[in-house]
């Protein structure tokens with residue numbers, strides 16, 4: 001095994017504060033040596049042999065031979081490891097203080113603290129994973145939802161990488177064909193007449209477009225759906241927010257500093273994070289403090305993916321409702337929520353044909369809340385069916401989207417050249433190379449150091 005790096009790196013491998021087990025991960029050529037220096041058997045003696053990939057039970061000691069904690073240590077021999085280097089993992093059940101102490105011991109024996117993303121970077125450079133997979137690791141760690149995590153995992157398994165590879169292979173085929181035409185101009189490879197090349201390239205362009213079209217949904221899954229709840233006082237906005245929370249249960253965030261109304265809450269709906277914003281809550285809180293209110297409300301309406309316009313159905317549409325509806329009617333993403341169904345409705349969805357989406361419900365009895373959830377998801381996602389299954393790779397990364405767009409641009413240039421017939425095959429071949437270059441950059445077949453720095457610096461330390 002040749003080591004590209006002289007230094008051995010170490011970091012805490014589990015997110016701080018999460019889980020009962022902390023892992024110190026070491027990668028590099030001195031990993032095993034360091035383990036031997038700090039590991040003792042239960043009887044307190046040094047251990048000379050660590051079998052590959054076997055958990056060893058023992059103690060980690062400090063420089064005074066004082067035990068820090070009981071641990072399970074595993075040595076994984078290069079090159080069949082995540083980074084492609086020797087890896088040691090020390091699993092401790094102690095809290096973060098203990099894990100930090102172990103890390104300090106490891107560092108005192110010659111390892112260096114890993115930079116953010118450095119483990120993944122080594123894995124990438126040692127050819128263990130491609131760039132898309134490296135990025136997926138980061139996304140998996142930062143995933144805020146079930147579906148988001150599922151997506152990242154798919155990407156890590158190579159679903160997106162394979163798609164990109166498929167596109168490259170198809171393009172290479174076309175290129176070979178064109179080059180044959182350049183090299184043997186007398187042969188009967190009449191590329192410009194047959195339209196064969198054009199068809200092939202168009203096919204690739206369509207595949208790229210299809211992949212790019214998943215970006216919007218991918219982003220929603222990653223970042224969550226922003227839902228603004230609006231309506232005049234007492235129609236039941238806060239109750240609705242609470243009803244959704246109760247149905248979906250998983251409360252994640254609460255912005256502090258509010259007394260009566262919750263301002264923003266996150267729940268997961270079918271695995272997708274929903275960020276619910278009670279705009280009255282915003283207005284009330286701000287009125288008290290800063291007296292600006294309305295502007296904030298308008299801004300949160302602008303930023304919302306979905307707006308829930310709540311009215312009190314037991315009363316019907318009032319003058320004040322009408323005022324609010326004037327602002328909302330121009331928007332595509334509004335769901336009219338006719339609340340207080342349990343009291344009997346004076347207005348039904350059937351009579352509200354002005355509104356594209358409408359739900360009758362009761363925040364009190366929670367009847368109709370499920371239906372509302374479905375409507376929200378269907379309104380925001382372009383392809384809710386496929387996406388909720390989480391089987392197709394989706395684009396979630398801006399970098400990937402940009403590179404796919406530029407590959408498409410190059411290919412459209414090729415088609416243009418073929419159509420006008422002015423360009424020589426050499427020129428066409430150059431545009432195809434451009435497209436190949438862009439696709440290659442996605443998976444990291446073509447990389448620049450700057451690009452790697454930017455990508456890997458987004459990682460958490462220890463990954």
Ligand code: GDP
Nearest residue numbers: 233234235236237238239339340341362363364
């Ligand atoms: P907000 O000012 O729009 O946030 O309205 P609230 O959520 O504070 O609700 C105003 C009043 O309406 C409260 O007394 C709620 O208990 C009541 N309320 C809200 N939703 C319903 C409902 O679906 N049915 C009934 N019967 N009462 C409701």
Ligand code: ZN
Nearest residue numbers: 237238261280
């Ligand atoms: Zn309220």
